[in-house]
Amino acid sequence: xxxxxxxxxxxxxxxxxxxxxxxxxxxxxxxxxxxSPLTTEDGSRQFTxxxxxxxxxxxAAVLGGVETKEExxxxxxxRLYAPRDRLPSLPDDEFYHADLIGLEVYDTGGTLxxxxxxxxxxxxxxxxxxxPAGGGGTVxxxxxxxxxxxxxxxxGRIIADPxxxxxxx
Amino acid sequence: xxxxxxxxxxxxxxxxxxxEKVRDSGKNEVIKIWSRRSTILPxxxxxxxxxxxxxxxxxxxxxxxxxxxxxGEYSPTRTYYGHAADKKAxxx
Numbered sequence: 001x002x003x004x005x006x007x008x009x010x011x012x013x014x015x016x017x018x019x020x021x022x023x024x025x026x027x028x029x030x031x032x033x034x035x036s037p038l039t040t041e042d043g044s045r046q047f048t049x050x051x052x053x054x055x056x057x058x059x060a061a062v063l064g065g066v067e068t069k070e071e072x073x074x075x076x077x078x079r080l081y082a083p084r085d086r087l088p089s090l091p092d093d094e095f096y097h098a099d100l101i102g103l104e105v106y107d108t109g110g111t112l113x114x115x116x117x118x119x120x121x122x123x124x125x126x127x128x129x130x131x132p133a134g135g136g137g138t139v140x141x142x143x144x145x146x147x148x149x150x151x152x153x154x155x156g157r158i159i160a161d162p163x164x165x166x167x168x169x
Numbered sequence: 170x171x172x173x174x175x176x177x178x179x180x181x182x183x184x185x186x187x188x189e190k191v192r193d194s195g196k197n198e199v200i201k202i203w204s205r206r207s208t209i210l211p212x213x214x215x216x217x218x219x220x221x222x223x224x225x226x227x228x229x230x231x232x233x234x235x236x237x238x239x240x241g242e243y244s245p246t247r248t249y250y251g252h253a254a255d256k257k258a259x260x261x
Binding site for chain 2: 005006007025026027031035087090093094095096097098100101118119120121122123124125126127137138140141142143144145146148151163164165166
């Protein structure tokens, strides 16, 4: 589990009054401001975020401490992070993608199957994309109670009972 | 132009056969199919199909609200990962 979660990125300046172009990565794009103040990856700078308007590919935003266009230009490419503990808690059957990514997946016999690479959703159930322990192409595992009976975030492991045909023979 | 109603929904015959076989056996198995063009029928609800996307078989657990759609709609051929941020996954 990572402590910082990337919720947005600055793609340049907007206008001449020190506003920035902000790309939001959150599921509700406007929610990026709710996690304010945001920090840079190394934590050296912290910004309060106030969205001013919606623009192409994101929002125009006023960042605390950024007064001029030159300062805004200098922030181009900077990613903004929020601490993990600022995300609201979820019911038992829901998990943040950020929490699931990187967990080790074991089968019911205790054999390591791989690591969670990504969480996908193509319209049906959520899918865990596993990078197999033995290497090779990724494997997709349906995120259902049958296929994934246990998710232990504190131990950092998932117990899976993959249906026949999911894992390569 | 949409498909004529008198023809009924299109499903490749092998998909029906495979689905029936798995349903009768009661096994927890992914039914590998290549037919992205087949319509999802009510008798497929509860089964998991592995729908080919040109690279791999994407597991698709069929639910009631998917009836009438095509299998290919749930198995995209291009994948964009994006950022995890505050996105949530729900176990069903």
